[in-house]
Amino acid sequence: MRIPDRVVRFVLKPCVFVASLGPVSWLVWAALTGNLSPNPLSDLTNETGVWTLRFLCITLAITPLRRLTGWNPIIRFRRMTGLFAFFYGTLHFLTYVIADRFAGLDFPNGIVAWTTVQNLAKSVGEDIYKRPFITVGFTAWTTMVPLAATSTAGMIRRLGGKRWNQVHRLVYATPCIGVLHYWWLVKADVRRPIIYGIVVASLLAFRLYRARRVAVVPARA
Numbered sequence: 001m002r003i004p005d006r007v008v009r010f011v012l013k014p015c016v017f018v019a020s021l022g023p024v025s026w027l028v029w030a031a032l033t034g035n036l037s038p039n040p041l042s043d044l045t046n047e048t049g050v051w052t053l054r055f056l057c058i059t060l061a062i063t064p065l066r067r068l069t070g071w072n073p074i075i076r077f078r079r080m081t082g083l084f085a086f087f088y089g090t091l092h093f094l095t096y097v098i099a100d101r102f103a104g105l106d107f108p109n110g111i112v113a114w115t116t117v118q119n120l121a122k123s124v125g126e127d128i129y130k131r132p133f134i135t136v137g138f139t140a141w142t143t144m145v146p147l148a149a150t151s152t153a154g155m156i157r158r159l160g161g162k163r164w165n166q167v168h169r170l171v172y173a174t175p176c177i178g179v180l181h182y183w184w185l186v187k188a189d190v191r192r193p194i195i196y197g198i199v200v201a202s203l204l205a206f207r208l209y210r211a212r213r214v215a216v217v218p219a220r221a
């Protein structure tokens with residue numbers, strides 16, 4: 001399939017960008033119009049969490065799709081989908097900080113005070129330390145920070161291809177830790193985390209299979 005470069009750059013990429021803003025736009029609209037459940041903050045946390053995982057899966061799926069379809073320009077969407085995973089992950093983290101931690105604070109000196117910042121940091125830190133599924137979620141988010149920070153062309157140049165590739169191996173760890181976090185937090189019905197686990201495992205297995213084939217074929221030739 002031959003799609004002109006201009007179409008990818010000026011039509012497809014903007015379309016994917018706008019579509020990727022769909023979930024957050026829907027959430028804002030639903031929150032403003034009272035279309036969330038009686039526990040809207042929990043809805044916001046859960047939806048942003050699920051969309052983080054979806055964007056991580058979409059990002060991991062790009063290389064296999066490229067190999068299977070032979071459509072190379074698809075690789076040009078990978079940075080965008082990866083950054084959207086980070087965007088939703090950060091929204092998820094911030095929603096948790098506000099809904100789960102900030103809401104439970106006391107404000108002895110008013111809301112806008114240095115003690116509020118200190119108490120919030122203490123509360124988040126203690127929760128990350130105490131609740132294992134939060135520890136795991138936070139670890140998953142932390143692995144995305146260097147990925148996002150080194151996603152620019154300037155950083156690729158500065159790090160050099162080899163080191164950049166080493167840093168970007170984290171992209172395999174993030175969805176695995178994300179699935180573990182999901183699995184850990186659901187109380188009874190583990191079907192959805194299992195489905196995400198299967199998707200992530202299949203996408204990683206495809207890479208492993210390809211890497212072995214590429215390593216074996218030249219040896220035989």
Ligand code: HEM
Pocket residue numbers: 042045046047049050052053089092093096100128134137138139140141144174178179181182185
């Ligand atoms: C890559 C990073 C992360 C991913 C992929 C992720 C994914 C998810 C998913 C899929 C859910 C459940 C949604 C549902 O039940 O419908 C969730 C819930 C949640 N996550 Fe995360 N998460 C991540 C990072 C974090 C971080 C950094 C924190 C906080 C430090 C966090 C705290 C929570 C909380 C509090 C819930 C709601 C639990 C509940 O209502 O029972 N997550 N997350």
